[in-house]
Amino acid sequence: MSDSRLSQVHQLHPAPKADQDALREALLERGRQAGVHVEPEDGSNMRFEAGLAVAAEMYPLHPFDIQVHIGLFTWLGFIIDDLNAELGSDLDNFQSRFFRGDTQPCVILQCFASVLRSTTDYYDPVVANLIVLSALAFVNSNAIELRREYQTIALTREALSWPYYFRDKEGLPEVYTYFCFYKEVCPDISRFMPAAPEMGKFINLTNDILSTLFRL
Template sequence: MDVCRLTASLRCVRTSSSRCRAEAFQPKGAAHSSLLRLLVSPTLNHKVQATCVDSLSDSVRCQGEAAVIPAKPAPVVRLVRSDEGGGAGMNASVLTPVYIDFLQSMSFSRSRESCYPELLDVVVAGVKANGGSHLPEPYIKSGACFGHLVYSFHPVDLQAKIGHFTALGLMADDLASNLTGAARERYLEDMRLFHMKFTNPEGYARLYPGRGNLHAVLENFIVYLKTDQNPFFPTELRLHSLMIKSVFDFMEANLQEQHYERHPIEYTADMSQLPRFLRYKSGVSEVFSHFVILQTSSSGSASRDEHFFYNELYPMVPELIDFIDFGNDVLSFYKELQEGEDSISIVTHSRIHNLPLLQSLQERMEAVIHSRTRLMALADRTGSDAIKDRIVKFFQGFMSCHIGDKRYRLDEVLRGWYNGGSWA
């Protein structure tokens, strides 16, 4: 799942044998491959490859269409001729002015003070204290970084709970793809039975006597969902139900991904909605969108708080979903292209709609800019300066989480323009 895939994130349908996986956070000096290899548990004889949330659309990287452009468009990045580049190994210099224009249109601040996760170690400790200490360190760091940068407007303990959720999703996603043989088949069966074990553990024990527990990561996911390890329980029960539904969808979407890996589907123009549907099916970006609008203070009246949430904040959710999904497409595009991946979202969009690759990229950039414009208008509609400030910080944190992470290789594209520092 990509917080990057989570990022969410976070679903990816293969159309070829190319791998559509993101590199994980790696300690300095660790061997690089498409994924960080590490032991998940001392009980496993197989190694799995860890990934970061290819920051919310890599656990999640999906294929999808660009959002519909409104009648009054926001400023867009300038077009680049289709003959200026394209294909694997695209020259970074072709993309440099395009990405700088895009980031400036997003009002992105490139200073260290605006970009660097100064409290990352604190949030890492919070993830461990919240029950996440069983997870391998790279997953904890990936989740904590996402929780800290993207949700900097929330208290640190809430950032840690979001980081814990992110780390669990990343690891659950990676295991499905990276285990092999009998261990993999057992794990996929565990994913199929996840909803039964969650909703009816007695029925699970009766129907599958002697089968035992699900994989430890899935059992820990159940604990997270059923306790106050998650930020919605027990105070926000409607949102808690949404999270449970989204995790069920995530398990099903992961199984769909495994099917398409074994039996690839060739996209055609008449199935242009399928990639977007499969991405949404993962449900992950919806949960991360609700983390943005989660209320952390009260007016003193429960009815007023509920009215404000559903009438003023909730309309932001569709735009937040698009921003997370399409923003990740744009910010991970260069890395994936250089690594030879051809089943990535922007490439698929180009094929389905018969567009030059750079035009497809820029359409996706425009979709992100338009989502930002609409979200700012929705925030202004609330009449709350605090909400407007929150949305601005969300934009900044989301972009920073990608740009400052070296695995996205955006330093090759931005060529010294960015000076916010790197942490992975």
């Protein structure tokens, strides 16, 4: 590497960190307004902290209001994923109610629906559509997990792609891919959309690795 290239590398500075204190307060306030609270038990706090960390650490250069949007989405997503058995059949008809504009039967799902509807505030409409479709697939996957028939599915040689297929629906790869490309700085979809499939694979496989390590 030439000296000029080395000097350029040496001039690089770490990316600025998000204001986590301000972000924390904003997320808690948005939650309070919607009726979503952090409970004393460890699981509730872990879900909130995960939402905060994703927004602050994965998207540190995003505008503050988009970080709040991402943090709230992620916090609610962890609640839905962890407590899907408690939400039960309310998950089955989430999409139908969402498309009709009906009120969801519980605070968590109602807040999640509101977050999805606000996606076009920050993202190009077609990008927002992809984010919302991925989020709807995630909710539906949680509903599928509760079905007795799902528990009996056995992997066969004829259906080797099933685990990845379900991970792709459940893992929100398009959501976290397209969260990178908000419309203010990424108006041209041709500059980033071709990268989405590979980014999604990376997110899915990384999710699997981290999930495995977490269970060890």
